[in-house]
Amino acid sequence: MKKIWIYQADRILSPDESAQIMERVRPFISSWTAHGSALEGKGYIKHNLFLILEVDEEQAGVTGCSIDKSVHFIKSLEQEFNVNFFDRLKIAYRDEAHAIQLVDRSVFEKLIKSGIVHSQTMVFNNILMHASELESNWEIPFQDSWHSKVF
Known part of the structure; x- marks a missing residue:
């Protein structure tokens, strides 16, 4: 594995x-x-x-x-x-044009409230543990992610 x-x-x-x-x-x-x-x-x-x-x-x-x-x-x-790989306050997601966006948690929360980020918005699930999960569980809909439980 x-x-x-x-x-x-x-x-x-x-x-x-x-x-x-x-x-x-x-x-x-x-x-x-x-x-x-x-x-x-x-x-x-x-x-x-x-x-x-x-x-x-x-x-x-x-x-x-x-x-x-x-x-x-x-x-x-x-x-x-001059980069931080341990900043857990940024959320990566794909916008409607499928471009990757990176925003602070507070901005992400506002995007949810405004409907820009919704149940089908693709988010990155960076807590995976096994390479076999990358293909199917890394980019997942917001509704299926840990993000939906936090926000």
Whole structure:
């Protein structure tokens, strides 16, 4: 089973920034270990907004130390690129034109009240745990998401 971590940036990255970040992700992934055992993983950026790390736990399981290493790595990217991958106050969704929008929670709440965001608005469910869920459960209607319980 492939475990994932989805880190949403607090702003849309430029294509150049995404490419530069990937230049740092590749060597991190190739050196990522858990108690001395190499982790079989990969990292990628989707939509110039989401950094996704993935580990095949059938090869070697992640540990607290390996998770700490990834968090430390993500924090170093934050400093280098002046971006925050741990800001949980931003919501990503697709607008009526299917473009990805990123707004503060307070703005998102106003969009719901005004009807711009509604039950069928596609939102990003970044709390997924397994790569197999990305295809079917990452972009889901607002009514089926954790967002509908919070807002």
